[in-house]
């Protein structure tokens with residue numbers, strides 16, 4: 001697990017034109033040295049543009065920000081896992097805090113989406129994390145365990161090789177606030193240990209755990225040096241090709 005993963009969650013930014021422009025600026029900036037694995041999660045409407053743009057670049061893989069838990073049907077505005085696969089998607093964000101909090105997604109929906117993703121051959125990137133209030137109340141550990149357990153119960157027999165976990169404290173997302181280094185290490189080791197208990201040693205060691213929340217080009221190298229931090233999931237700082245390429249560079253040197 002030496003190769004770190006640097007993932008960009010563009011959220012509702014970068015339509016097809018901006019996505020093309022981003023790649024035109026990013027790709028020449030990538031060093032020819034060994035690169036980390038790079039995952040791009042554009043909005044669904046830009047998936048095909050990004051898919052075409054990264055064809056020649058084996059280190060960059062494509063992800064979708066959300067799928068529906070049903071295979072198909074009358075779900076206006078939604079996308080199925082199979083549709084994502086058909087345009088070259090290999091990863092899917094599930095349980096992102098914005099989905100959980102702004103769109104009221106429950107643990108049960110998160111679990112169902114994980115199952116649907118795996119059945120379609122997509123690798124879930126399962127996001128967990130506590131709110132500010134939950135941390136202040138001292139319930140960080142129980143919240144992370146609750147969010148993890150429902151998903152781990154679902155995948156106990158079929159953990160995909162390339163599944164990822166992401167620890168994203170809700171209060172650190174888009175705020176410029178970072179947890180203390182020891183808080184990140186504690187959360188990541190909690191996630192690693194819980195995976196070992198629920199899905200076994202091998203799957204727990206092969207599942208990368210990303211940190212997300214106010215990552216930028218100035219703090220990425222230090223974050224990547226923390227124990228059990230196998231990569232980063234980046235929002236705001238991934239929108240600018242220059243700052244994103246600096247974060248990618250910082251992963252090469254760790």
Ligand code: 13P
Pocket residue numbers: 009096168172173174175176212213214215233234235236237
């Ligand atoms: P920011 O990097 O903008 O804090 O967002 C993090 C995030 O939500 C990535 O999924």
